[in-house]
Amino acid sequence: MALESKNNPKIKFLDKLKKKSCRERYKTYLIEGHRELMRAFQANLVTEVYFCQKLFTDNTFHGSLEKLSSANIPMIEVGEQAYQKISIRENGDGLIGLGKPFVKPLDHIRQEEPGNPLIIAAESLEKPSNLGAIIRTAESAGATALAVLDASTDPYNPNTIRSSQGAIFSIPIIGCSSIAFDEFCHSNGLKIICTTPHGNRIYWEENLTNSLAIIVGSEARGLSDFWLRNTNSISVKIPQLGSSDSLNVSVATAVVTYEAVRQRNLIL
Helix, strand or coil: CCECCCCCHHHHHHHHCCCHHHHHHHCCEEEECHHHHHHHHHCCCEEEEEECHHHCCCCCHHHHHHHHHHCCCCEEEECHHHHHHHCCCCCCCCEEEEECCCEECCHHHHHHCCCCCEEEEEECCCCHHHHHHHHHHHHHCCCCEEEEECCCCCCCCHHHHHHCCCHHHCCCEEEECHHHHHHHHHHCCCEEEEECCCCCEEHHHCCCCCCEEEEECECCCECCHHHHCCCCEEEEECCCCCCCCCCCHHHHHHHHHHHHHHHHHHCC
8 A cells, every 4th residue: 555645754754864964874865766766776775665656757667666576675655745755856757765875985996996997086076966967977987986085965965866867876986085085096006187277287188098086176166275285196177268267067077087088098
């Protein structure tokens, strides 16, 4: 029988998971949307599923429910009003799940990703949508990992997951401090590229073919002095030919990341 009431204790609990403090306390988070949910399922991260068939936007969703159910994931049907209570989207597609934690320590890269890594690192981003878009770019470019440094934006925020279109479940997400990441890069021979409008070189002038970390900062403050004055790093800029003084951080990340991909493909 479907959970119909917005005041059902389970629905109230799910609604509370929109807050970071609640996600941290219970070690779980909301995954809304068919695409996002199925990518989380492929990564073995889904623990429960809540569905409202009246809101399904595609007939294939029923087949996805069967897949999830056959994996012994609990399935709970909810009414339309109850679904709207827990949804963060204006026009949700009727599927919301709960997920297991996925943020990993730096040691994960040491253990799982030898070779010639390309790591994107985001320092103190303010907006979940920017972090999600950067994760999407990193995954699309085949990056080794995405490191969230000195996080002020929660990777488990539903808007981060949404903006990543579920790519957050398909690339290792690392959580650590800038100091720890700098030590990791230094000890593992990674070249550090810092993106800033005040960079000394244009990004395409730099050799991006070897083991590499690309560091991006918040739109409001840019990168911290820790990175800009770091003797182990090189600052690069994207030429600004118009009146704007900088690009959106997710766009800037994509520009520099795909230059690294282009250079690496030239030597394959």
